[in-house]
Amino acid sequence: HGVNLRAQPPELAEAADPTAAFRSYFEDLRRGATRNTDLKLVLVGNGRVGKTTLKHCLVHGVPPPEPIRERTHGIDATTLGWPAGGEEFRVTIWDLAGQEIYHTMHRFLLHPRVVFLLLWAEETEETDPRELHPVSYWLDLIGQLGSGSVTILVKTQIDRGQKHGTRPPELVGVEDPVVAEAAVSAAQGRGIGALRETISEEIVRFRDRWGYLLPTSWLAVRAEVERLRDSGHRELPFAQFEQLCTVHDARHPRILADYLGQSGFLFYRPGHFGDRLILDQDWLLERIYAVFDPRSQIRQRILRAGGSLFADDTASVWPDHDPHERQVFLGFLTGAELAFHVEGSDPAEYVVPALLPEAPPPFRPGTGSDDLWLEVRFGTLHRALIERLIVRLSGMSPHRRWWRDGIDIEAPDRSWQASVEAWWERNALRVHIHPLRASPGGATTQRQVAASLLRLIRSTLPGAEPVIAGSLDGVVYIDLEKLEQARVAGNPRCVDRSGQVCDVAHFAALPTRAELERAGGENLIPEERPMTAEPQKLRIFVSYAHEDKELKKVLMKRLEGIARSHPIESWDDSKILAGTLVHEEILKGLNAADITLLLISPDFVTSDYCWTQEMEIALQQYEREGKLPVPIIVRRTPEWHEAKIGQHLALPKDGRWLTAWPSPDDFWGEVEEGLRDLIRDLMEKRGIPPKRY
Structure with a gap:
């Protein structure tokens, strides 16, 4: 068609059938097109770093009349016109809560081709050390959840003093994806004009990332959906959305709905929400965030129940909503992997991993001479990863052995047990595989289980390339790639993860990383748990x-x-x-x-x-x-x-x-x-x- 594929909506590549999505897009494009000018500007960073104050300055042009002391719980979004490069963009500024309890949810708001303002400060009023994440933590999160985005590093609260420049010491001399830097005091309004100019320059410089063509018919449907949302419609049955598409000659409603969902304009996932589109994202997210808000009674109630929410209790949890709306909320929790439905429970039970007890269960997988341990290490281990793994593995934990930092599972035929848990001090997941009975193919089974779990981890966090170490006793770990290099070179010695020199022969039973990646046979771990809420009625x-x-x-x-x-x-x-x-x-x-x-x-x-x-x-x-x-x-x-x-x-x-x-x-x-x-x-x-x- 003579069109640059790289300048097309990136969401089309994420569709269930990308080929059909692009074909539909080009068919509709022939009948008229307009360049996209919608853009997200997302403020991220630790709590109390000044995101809400900076957002006020960007929206109103002046600092707030009084210091903002109240924390943001959840999200706060505002849409406004933003002139840049002779064009008028429609920019939605999102202020995301910095507390870690909300980070799992943020991934539903982070989409490709977003402009991130990553805020950091030398000093803040935050006193909880668990909430003081380094800037590298946020860069890693952006890289995992907002690929293809643009990141501007913003140093805030410069009125408190400046020991360093616009980059924190941890990033000095380090290659990172930051495209520009700025320094502001939002409370005093200093540096805001320069920051706006920087944002405008980056919007223009990376225009190809969001300035793609959209079919006129798609824009007409989107405008009609927006009108419905502004008039108070929170949801839209897909049948009615199809009628809108027919009126405006958009020929492929599923593809368009998928695009609108992937781009963050609304919430849509086929098979969820009773096959409806959620137009009012704020309405839905406010109810979902209430589950995690440390101030809410809902959260306290779930904590007292050991992380469980029962369908019979939802009327008191969301008292101002009818059964259909409550089912929508439960559907979002499960579809977004923030909770899972316990199969066969009556009344229906939902478990929220973020609110599970901190202590592991008293009975854990045993140990034996044929056991295998893996350390799967990331640059930064995000809580969202372990919570999603708990959701995806919950169907393999018949004895409900799950806790906030991990889960124990076992094979349906009870031939092996395994555990996956966070190893926070090492930014790693610790995987333990324990055969329950000897078999001629014992080593093969271990490797199959290990390979299946690694595939699951990669599918849960695509794009991440962890370092994998192995152990035969759960104490001494060795990097599997270094072990393979030593074997190939014929070196009898190698250095383990603690820096100690060890005999390569001691690890003869360990597979190499390449062997794990080549492990064939049946995939013993489902890569995705069916994301269903209470059985649909x-x-x-x-x-x-x-x-x-x-x-x-x-x-x-x-x-x-x-x-x-x-x-x-x-x-x-x-x-x-x-x-x-x-x-x-x-x-x-x-x-x-x-x-x-x-x-x-x-x-x-x-x-x-x-x-x-x-x-x-x-x-x-x-x-x-x-x-x-x-x-x-x-x-x-x-x-x-x-x-x-x-x-x-x-x-x-x-x-x-x-x-x-x-x-x-x-x-x-x-x-x-x-x-x-x-x-x-x-x-x-x-x-x-x-x-x-």
Whole structure:
């Protein structure tokens, strides 16, 4: 097409099918294009380094009238126009909380081709040594989570004195990805103008990284989605998003939704959030951050429960939200690998690794002569890595042996056990593999387990190249590459990790790194745990006239029977608690429903509320989102089918009312059979698995 591939949206390469994504992009590009001018400016650094004060200066042009003492908990984002190089960019400035408890979540806000302002100061008011990370820690985090980005190093709080220049001593003479440096006192407004000029220069200098072409149709859909968000819409069903794409001639809605999600414009992951797009990221993140906020009661509650959150408790955790919204929050926690659902738990249990107990379990894998230890060392070990590994390995820990810094696992056939835990003082993961029974292929199995775990670690933190050392006793470790070099050179001696000279022959049973990477056979560790929340359910709303209350009770009994074999959740106005607003609760139930059952009778037709409100909402939902309104003819109701609802298939299928059947059981049996068919069909379309007994 004569277009530079490197100047295209990088998110397309992250799509499930990159080839289809690029093909769709170029097809839509032919019909009109505009250069992207949206950009993220992300402020990162330790707590109390001055990010919030600097953001105020960049947004308002002046320091805040009073010193900002309150910590940022979570995120704070502001969008504004930013002139640079004769163009007007739309820049969203993100202030990310510096406390380590939030770092795991930040990876969902860090995307390729972002401008980072990495703040550091010689002195701050932070007193907790655990929160005083070196600048190299943040550079490593940016490199892992924001590849392709631009980093500007900003020294802050220069009014407190300056012993060093704009670079901290640890970076002097060290090669790093920093493209520019600045020094400011945001509290006094010093250096802000120069910093703005530096930011503008870098935006222009690296323009090709974000100034790619976007199809006009994509921009039109994005503008419409933004309008919906600004008017108060928090979510958008994918069916409605498809309609927007049709209106604006964007031919591949899944590709466009994937791009908008990957670029950070909204949250979208196929199969999550009930196949909806989350438009209001702040709304969702505020509820999620509340789980981790040290000040919140939610966090304290989960800590007291040993890191567990139960589905039955979510109504009190998020009291101002309906069941659908609470399911969205749980779906984000699991889909983002901030929590995992314990398979088979009833009530459903979710474990949050960041809030697990600090102490390891009392019973750990044993040791033996055939054991193998690995030290997987990084430049900086981030807590996010161990937490994600706990999530991904949780399905292999049947005895729930997980804690804040690690997890013990075992083979399904109990042929081996292993542990993976953080070794903070060495910036490493410590892996221990312990065979439980001898086998002719014992060494091969050890290497397969080790190779599988290393593949999992790499897939969890792509792009990282750790140094790997091995040990036969868990005490003396030797770098596997150095061991291989000594073997190839025929050297009888080598230096271990502690600097001591040792015999190469002592490590004869250790595999080399190359041997681990070449290890074939079955992958014994799943590289990604299925990121599912509580098993997805279809929600059914029952609309009826109160004169038909007894008939409604019979229907609810039938639905209870269906629920034993199908993942459904039924709702009617009897679920409304005393003291709540009836109309609002009914609207919540209707809006959350996938299927609305309408008990048609003369009283239903003459009820203004049933006929003109509940039924009308059900019909509108069908037109907008494809949700199913299902009329059930419980009493003879002449000419009901001439209304708009008459265009929909009724139950029983021949439209005969209850007393026209030989017996009530015949009538309700036919209704139940029809409902089961509808539910199975909808489950198949939504990809919802059958309920397990």
